[in-house]
Amino acid sequence: MTGTVKGLVLAGGRSTRMQQDKAVLAYAGESQLDRAVHLLRAKLDDVRVSVRADQASEPVRARYPQVVDAGDIQGPIAGIRAAQALDPDAAWLVVACDLPLLDEATLGTLLASRDATRVATAFRSSHDGLPEPLCAIWEPASRAALEEFLATGRNCPRKFLINSDTLLLDQPNPRALDNVNTPSEFQATSAQLAQPAAVRMLRVQYFALLREQAKCSEESLSSGAATPQDLYAELTARHGFTLPADMLKVAVNTEFSDWSRPLASGDTVVFIPPVAGG
Amino acid sequence: MSSFRFTRAAIDGQALRNELLDLHCGGYASFEGWVRNHNEGHAVTRLEYEAFEPLGLKEGARIVEEAVKRFGVTRALCEHRVGELALGDVAVWVGVSAAHRDEAFKACRFIIDEVKHRVPIWKKEHYVNGDSGWVNCERCAADAHSHDHHGHHHHE
Numbered sequence: 001m002t003g004t005v006k007g008l009v010l011a012g013g014r015s016t017r018m019q020q021d022k023a024v025l026a027y028a029g030e031s032q033l034d035r036a037v038h039l040l041r042a043k044l045d046d047v048r049v050s051v052r053a054d055q056a057s058e059p060v061r062a063r064y065p066q067v068v069d070a071g072d073i074q075g076p077i078a079g080i081r082a083a084q085a086l087d088p089d090a091a092w093l094v095v096a097c098d099l100p101l102l103d104e105a106t107l108g109t110l111l112a113s114r115d116a117t118r119v120a121t122a123f124r125s126s127h128d129g130l131p132e133p134l135c136a137i138w139e140p141a142s143r144a145a146l147e148e149f150l151a152t153g154r155n156c157p158r159k160f161l162i163n164s165d166t167l168l169l170d171q172p173n174p175r176a177l178d179n180v181n182t183p184s185e186f187q188a189t190s191a192q193l194a195q196p197a198a199v200r201m202l203r204v205q206y207f208a209l210l211r212e213q214a215k216c217s218e219e220s221l222s223s224g225a226a227t228p229q230d231l232y233a234e235l236t237a238r239h240g241f242t243l244p245a246d247m248l249k250v251a252v253n254t255e256f257s258d259w260s261r262p263l264a265s266g267d268t269v270v271f272i273p274p275v276a277g278g
Numbered sequence: 279m280s281s282f283r284f285t286r287a288a289i290d291g292q293a294l295r296n297e298l299l300d301l302h303c304g305g306y307a308s309f310e311g312w313v314r315n316h317n318e319g320h321a322v323t324r325l326e327y328e329a330f331e332p333l334g335l336k337e338g339a340r341i342v343e344e345a346v347k348r349f350g351v352t353r354a355l356c357e358h359r360v361g362e363l364a365l366g367d368v369a370v371w372v373g374v375s376a377a378h379r380d381e382a383f384k385a386c387r388f389i390i391d392e393v394k395h396r397v398p399i400w401k402k403e404h405y406v407n408g409d410s411g412w413v414n415c416e417r418c419a420a421d422a423h424s425h426d427h428h429g430h431h432h433h434e
Binding site: 205207208209211243249251254255256270272273274275276277278 | 311329358394398400401
């Protein structure tokens, strides 16, 4: 029994360093909380927002189904614990609300790679290689272990995952989990996101195993992927390709290409699985 | 006609050989790759070949041109079949004519080796037990998958 996956957006933080409520901070006109909920709702039917009791009526948070912290535990682990108490049989895909670069490919990879027999499925931080607890799937099996962990006086979710049977994944987009804690980080990220996202119209043709896994021989798509590398990560999240990029070659406009070549609208991209002529 | 071709019909080795005839040449070597009834312990019933033809034609022609330059042969040709093939069918044909036999043998060997490694052609084998698989793809995908699931435990 693997249990359904439900979504939990953590919005119970005190935003001390930011000096204003991080959940309502807006990038390109959309609050962080709205953005996180929309990303999860694109993948999951049941998405809830984790709040402290004194935040429940705050207007942005009040728009969504909530899970209210109970007990005297502080920090993000309180929200995870409250969600597990609400539905102990569900696996909870937990995301912090202060991840403005979180993207669809990252969530897609997490869900596609989930191993329900583990305690959790999480990404390896692109900064220090340790588990990222706040964009992770917490399985029902983590609940009892988490209670034991809390009983020893510890409450760091990262430390918990380090010491648990956690499946660790590489991030398809290494910046997707960069969080934003201070006014200067907020300014830098806002400036970056305010630049119009370069969306390219691309045609992708599929052959052999990739054609079978994509269930089509070609597709046209608009993508934010800047390079074939980014595009393969995006398409792997969508189609569940089993071949890792380092086993493939790539062609752009019927010539072999670097994986880091900038893509332009109108390009035709072909990912080339290991060949077997003769 | 281009020196590297794809064909959906049966390969006609005799006709290809005739394209290489040249009175300057004292020798001719050819290689045929055939569909055999077994691979890595599995009984094979038939094959499918699929190619990314626009790039395959370019890369194949580059290989033949490299062989001509490198070994100084007179003419060289390669044709690869795509589509459904039965046991015993010719999947690929290489022919080289040259002043002397040594260059002809070497160029022929070079072309088939490079084609197997560089030209975007894929082979799907169908087995007696009803299974099928893309040669060189399924196993490395499975290896990568098991690596993800068992290779990265981090414990304090």
